Amino acid sequence: MKNFKAVLVLFFLSITTFTFAQRPEAKKIKVTGKVIEKSSSQPLEYATIVFQSVRNPEIVTGGITDPKGEFDIEIDAGNYDIRVEFISFKTVEFKARNLQANTNLGTISLTDDSTMLEGVELRAEASTVEIKLDKRVYNVGQDMMVKGGTVSDVLDNVPSVSVDVEGNVSLRGNENVRILIDGRPSNAINVTDALRLIPADAIDKVEVITNPSARYDAEGGGGILNIILKKGKNQGLNGVVTGTIGDPRNYGLTGNINYKSENFNVFATLGYSDRNSPGNSKTDSEYFNEDGTTKNFINERRTNNRLREAYNGSFGAEWFLDKTTTWINTVSYRRDNGANPDQVLFYDYDADFNFTGVRRRFNDQNNSGESVEYSSNLIKKFKKDGHQLTVDFSTSINKDDDNSYIYDVRDQITDNVQRQNRNLLQTDYVLPIGENSRFEAGYRGDFTDVTTDFEVQTFNDITNQFEIDPYSNVFEYKEYVNAFYSQFGSKISKFSYLFGLRWEDSNIDVNLISDNSFTNKRYNNFFPSAFFAYELSEKSNVTLSYSRRIQRPRGRFLNPAANLSSNINIFQGNPDLDPAMTHAVDLGYLKRWSKLTFNTSAYVNKTDDVFQFIRRESGSFVDGVAEVLTSPINLATEYRMGFEFTLNYTPYKWWRLNGNFNFFRNETIGEFNYTNTRDELVTLNLDNVATSWFARINSKVSLPYGIDWQTNATYNAPQKTAQGRNLGVISANLALSKDVLKDKGTIALNVSDIFNSRKRIFETNLTSVISSGEMQWRERQINLTFTYRFNKPKNEKERMPRRENGDDGDFMGKP
Known part of the structure; x- marks a missing residue:
């Protein structure tokens, strides 16, 4: 409970700061570029670009790359130390860059950092919950809570989702929810029973889509849960x-x-x-x-x-x-x-x-x-x-x-x-x-x-x-x-x-x-x-x-x-x-x-x-x-x-x-x-x-x-x-x-x-x-x-x- 109160206090303080803080108007510029993996030249989505003011290191801003590995970030003109970071990759840094006009940093290549994979403190780990505009993605692989369990156990740990004692799934309190597996409806006659048969270790992630677009099946007034199974992609x-x-x-x-x-x-x-x-x-x-x-x-x-x-x-x-x-x-x-x-x-x-x-x-x-x-x-x-x-x-x-x-x-x-x-x-x-x-x-x-x-x-x-x-x-x-x-x-x-x-x-x-x-x-x-x-x-x-x-x-x-x-x-x-x-x-x-x-x-x-x-x-x-x-x-x-x-x-x-x-x-x-x-x-x-x-x-x-x-x-x-x-x-x-x-x-x-x-x-x-x-x-x-x-x-x-x-x-x- 103390942890929960601390989060709420931080939230209200942050909202207050966001609402009332005033700064003099500064010249706005855009910094663009693309981040790729050096060995395969594949774009890296969710790579983080950090801009830290040289004059005042407490001022930090930045953004992340899109699915094409590209970024387009608006910042105040000034001198910045720039870092490009991604899980299990070596960080690329640009020291004391004077940015006074729109700037393209070009294509930035990141290389694997094998030492990070073996370190304890810096161990790479994806976020448990990724929040996107059209959905929230819950990564199952890092959740110890569901080890040895079933899909029902996984869903009961997903934000906004509840599974009652009879196995009925609801989204934001609404049981009218459509459950998909790899984007397709489950082939089971009884979906509730089927969710108890699939082991949690076979699940990669769960997508929570509270208001689906016309592309999706219209079934499910409460929204859609898309269960994505693991599929290997490594060489x-x-x-x-x-x-x-x-x-x-x-x-x-x-x-x-x-x-x-x-x-x-x-x-x-x-x-x-x-x-x-x-x-x-x-x-x-x-x-x-x-x-x-x-x-x-x-x-x-x-x-x-x-x-x-x-x-x-x-x-x-x-x-x-x-x-x-x-x-x-x-x-x-x-x-x-x-x-x-x-x-x-x-x-x-x-x-x-x-x-x-x-x-x-x-x-x-x-x-x-x-x-x-x-x-x-x-x-x-x-x-x-x-x-x-x-x-x-x-x-x-x-x-x-x-x-x-x-x-x-x-x-x-x-x-x-x-x-x-x-x-x-x-x-x-x-x-x-x-x-x-x-x-x-x-x-x-x-x-x-x-x-x-x-x-x-x-x-x-x-x-x-x-x-x-x-x-x-x-x-x-x-x-x-x-x-x-x-x-x-x-x-x-x-x-x-x-x-x-x-x-x-x-x-x-x-x-x-x-x-x-x-x-x-x-x-x-x-x-x-x-x-x-x-x-x-x-x-x-x-x-x-x-x-x-x-x-x-x-x-x-x-x-x-x-x-x-x-x-x-x-x-x-x-x-x-x-x-x-x-x-x-x-x-x-x-x-x-x-x-x-x-x-x-x-x-x-x-x-x-x-x-x-x-x-x-x-x-x-x-x-x-x-x-x-x-x-x-x-x-x-x-x-x-x-x-x-x-x-x-x-x-x-x-x-x-x-x-x-x-x-x-x-x-x-x-x-x-x-x-x-x-x-x-x-x-x-x-x-x-x-x-x-x-x-x-x-x-x-x-x-x-x-x-x-x-x-x-x-x-x-x-x-x-x-x-x-x-x-x-x-x-x-x-x-x-x-x-x-x-x-x-x-x-x-x-x-x-x-x-x-x-x-x-x-x-x-x-x-x-x-x-x-x-x-x-x-x-x-x-x-x-x-x-x-x-x-x-x-x-x-x-x-x-x-x-x-x-x-x-x-x-x-x-x-």
């Missing part, structure tokens, strides 16, 4: 191997290997994991009679062990057909087997809370999954820098099989088999116009077929055999989306703009084969976007953006197949859901000081037909107890507004801090009608106004003897819901690491959820029942990992340029 043969052991049981082995020559680059990733993620939950419920008096109490207690053994691998080849054409082909495979023994105990009490008995329900669940994906990417670069055409294609097959034997008063057998075929075709064309303008256009076709065969058999005591239950069904979902987009952007002096328009045609089939119910939803929509940026100075910018987004209901939101782990608290999808449409506006400000980077934004979202989960009586009784059903519905309208800020602060070379704070207000307007157990029409008024916030702070300290210490803490404040509220939760993580074997190896120890406090704590108020409870998806986890690198220095930055899907910030100017 020759090199790689990294990471092994993990943990408690509760967590065994893992991940390897990345790469071989690059002048004509091709071959890379592969292989991973194995064997995990047990024990969890628990409890729900205490009070049931009422028609006259409002207490009928009885039921306290539900659940414990489970999520066992999962997974294999995943990918193999790819990047072929340099000529100097302007590159063809990349990748094959990925995943297979997993698991079990989830789930025990539920129901403790029954009468109206006076006298204990009357206990009932046990045991769900012996087993699951398996397998997926194969092939992707191909062709990049054609033309003569003019930035002029290029890309074509992407991918196809995948995915299979998940979950089956359970449920031991209860009436035993049940469930079998849920899902099959998914997905094909994606995309092409993008980028045409630079003049020095500061760019036109883009492209097409995207996304075609998905998912079939779910859900069968429930219930034991009949009279016939003494299992019989098909009414919950059984065959569900088919087909989604065919064709999209076209174009956008144009330009930079005029310090002002930049980008206008885009996307059109998507959606053809959706939602079919209940078992009931002969077939529904087609065909709609097409325009999705405009607009972005504006203004450079207040070399180190500060202000941005304004607008976009229209869509959220299509999928998976468990639509599938009426119920989750029968509990037979009185049941989740069931709603096949009649319509898509939700969002208008998003974002106003941002970015400022850099020598040791501090500050980024803030205020945002407003309006969503029509938003999804809302409601709890209601289903009308059925189980052994005299009313069955409560949880389902999503289309609530009328949601207004969401808030602000956030991110701070990156480096008070000393050995200490780095970054923090993130997000405050938001949600207002929902709507109502829902249903028939209760007494055959009465009930109208639920779901109008609700809720405010909440969450904060995260991360500290990394370099201790003596080459030991790194990293801690972080997250607090999610209470939040009111339409039918109750969620209580506040605080959690913390800890990690220590040390390099060994001459920096070729690293040993790391991390503890996730130190205080075992990461839970969802809730209260629900219905007419016939009041419930309170908590749910813990995974208990405290301790991991020990060992990483070994061969022919690859620790933290070496990728120096070869590579395409990143949707990088719209190039022309908008980076401070």
